[in-house]
Amino acid sequence: MKQTRIYAIVFVVVIILFYTVPYTTLRDAKGLTLITYWSLLTFVWVITTLLYIRRW
Amino acid sequence: MKVLEVFSIILTSYVLVGTVIAIISRRYGIKSTSDYFIGSYRLGSFLSAMTYAATTYSAFMMVGLVGLTYATGVGALGFELAYLVATIALLTIFSRSVWGMARERRWVSPSEMLSDLYRSKLLGYLVAITYFIALIPYTSAQVIGIGTILESLGLNYVLGIIIATSLILIWTILAGLWSVASTDAYQGILMITASIIFLWLTLIKLPSTDLKTVINTLDNVGLTGLTPFWNFNTFLAYTIPWIFFAVTNPQVVQRIYMPATEKALKNMITYFSIYGFLYTVLVVIIGLLARVLTEFKVLPFISYRDLVTPTLVLTLDPIPASIILISITAAAVSTANSIILSVTSSIVRDFYESKLRVSSREVLVVSNIVVITLTVITALIAYLRPGFIVEMSVLSSVILLPLAPITIIGWLRVKNLESLKYGAVTALICGVSIAVYNALIYGPVRAFLTTVLGIPISLLVLITSTSILIINYVIVTRRRRPQIPSERSKY
Numbered sequence A: 001m002k003q004t005r006i007y008a009i010v011f012v013v014v015i016i017l018f019y020t021v022p023y024t025t026l027r028d029a030k031g032l033t034l035i036t037y038w039s040l041l042t043f044v045w046v047i048t049t050l051l052y053i054r055r056w
Numbered sequence B: 001m002k003v004l005e006v007f008s009i010i011l012t013s014y015v016l017v018g019t020v021i022a023i024i025s026r027r028y029g030i031k032s033t034s035d036y037f038i039g040s041y042r043l044g045s046f047l048s049a050m051t052y053a054a055t056t057y058s059a060f061m062m063v064g065l066v067g068l069t070y071a072t073g074v075g076a077l078g079f080e081l082a083y084l085v086a087t088i089a090l091l092t093i094f095s096r097s098v099w100g101m102a103r104e105r106r107w108v109s110p111s112e113m114l115s116d117l118y119r120s121k122l123l124g125y126l127v128a129i130t131y132f133i134a135l136i137p138y139t140s141a142q143v144i145g146i147g148t149i150l151e152s153l154g155l156n157y158v159l160g161i162i163i164a165t166s167l168i169l170i171w172t173i174l175a176g177l178w179s180v181a182s183t184d185a186y187q188g189i190l191m192i193t194a195s196i197i198f199l200w201l202t203l204i205k206l207p208s209t210d211l212k213t214v215i216n217t218l219d220n221v222g223l224t225g226l227t228p229f230w231n232f233n234t235f236l237a238y239t240i241p242w243i244f245f246a247v248t249n250p251q252v253v254q255r256i257y258m259p260a261t262e263k264a265l266k267n268m269i270t271y272f273s274i275y276g277f278l279y280t281v282l283v284v285i286i287g288l289l290a291r292v293l294t295e296f297k298v299l300p301f302i303s304y305r306d307l308v309t310p311t312l313v314l315t316l317d318p319i320p321a322s323i324i325l326i327s328i329t330a331a332a333v334s335t336a337n338s339i340i341l342s343v344t345s346s347i348v349r350d351f352y353e354s355k356l357r358v359s360s361r362e363v364l365v366v367s368n369i370v371v372i373t374l375t376v377i378t379a380l381i382a383y384l385r386p387g388f389i390v391e392m393s394v395l396s397s398v399i400l401l402p403l404a405p406i407t408i409i410g411w412l413r414v415k416n417l418e419s420l421k422y423g424a425v426t427a428l429i430c431g432v433s434i435a436v437y438n439a440l441i442y443g444p445v446r447a448f449l450t451t452v453l454g455i456p457i458s459l460l461v462l463i464t465s466t467s468i469l470i471i472n473y474v475i476v477t478r479r480r481r482p483q484i485p486s487e488r489s490k491y
Helices: A002-023 A033-053 B003-028 B032-042 B044-056 B058-074 B075-105 B108-118 B122-151 B157-173 B177-205 B213-219 B233-241 B250-256 B262-295 B307-314 B320-351 B360-384 B387-399 B401-412 B417-440 B442-449 B457-480 B485-490
Strands: none
Touching: A002 A033, A002 B075, A002 B233, A002 B401, A033 B075, A033 B457, B003 B177, B003 B320, B032 B320, B032 B360, B044 B177, B044 B250, B044 B262, B044 B320, B044 B485, B058 B075, B058 B157, B058 B177, B058 B262, B058 B307, B058 B320, B075 B108, B075 B233, B075 B250, B075 B262, B075 B401, B108 B122, B108 B401, B122 B157, B122 B250, B122 B320, B122 B360, B122 B387, B122 B401, B122 B417, B157 B177, B157 B417, B177 B262, B177 B320, B213 B262, B233 B387, B233 B442, B233 B457, B250 B360, B262 B307, B262 B442, B307 B320, B320 B360, B320 B485, B387 B417, B387 B442, B387 B457, B401 B417, B401 B457, B417 B442, B417 B457, B442 B457
């Protein structure tokens, strides 16, 4: 239960990062910056989730 | 050979292989509605994951998302990946307990689940009606997509509707969920394979494969950053309904019940995550490369974004072009028959099976009749293409949005959930009313992006329904608070 709570909190943080960073820091990003940011964040989230559900 | 001839041959092969798979799946046997709608909680890892993926990803990916990326840039990637991140998280947080509860309480339909959690039959009926209002136009849009593909090849639009309707019906009725899930797996493989082929052939078309040149070209048209289209409100309007897709759409909620074991459930999430990530990135890259081809004058500028994929596909060799077009058909069929089966389960379980004492055989006959009726309604809408109803497909996830707080609070197993049943009913009615009212006032397409007091409609629907449930919870909790002895002595 405690682990699920931590996972849920991390999820909220990831979603906030998903919205805020592109609309603040990366607002004028060019090249591969934004595509890399969103892809990498999602990739890290997928890996985090896969590691987490292995502990079920 | 011309594209039309090759397409006809590949389409025939696709239909035959799918039908053989559906017939083979009959060996699992259908004796009850639990077998028919959810495979009696017996799906293996692979089938669970592939049916989840093929149901979730509709023709929107290869047509809508490619075009959206082509026209509006990388913001489209953020929108689609936000959906994936949230879906994986919601599945990970809730699916294990929902999977367990579904077995324990014998849930078959998602409306039945909410009705049981809140101990409110009225809620179950309203949810089933909401599914019907929101999802039948969406399913019609899938059928229209198949008709349009055939039309673009010079075939008759009506023929496309007949093919789509026949596939939805046959692949559903043959063995219920078993034939739907088996054909979903087949179609899911076809979809990802075709997207890889499509990407490869688009790459080959580039006059220069130098990454720097490609990126500079996209930079020059401003598609590597946030274009004016993707202002913050638009991003919110697009993402909010999709972030909660996994808890609001019955066809995917129901898929949480289905894995045979906890290990199969775990594998479902794992395989779906990988599939979703790959498919999204591949499709977005195709959209960006299509735009580079336009800038290099290999493709003409395409102002209507849903025509980007058909235009690009028709420049390819007949065989890969046909495979890609069939994969779009597969994505549409796999989404459509899963929705039809899911909406049918809600109608049959909530309005018929729970009220009357009937034999399993009778219920299965009624289930088939409802599947046929819904499919015919869908086909009629696709044939007549009434503007408003077709446009309502855009709003389907917004109409379903009030179910997000209702479902999540239900899954959290808040104490005395029954006392929130009036709040849940009110939240659903108010949320759906806001979405439908705005659709009537502005038209469904405009309503999707309209803001009220600077808030997108989708966020307004979510805030309203969540607030109603919270107010109900606060009132109930205050009433229940025990009086302290000193206060009691006053009276």
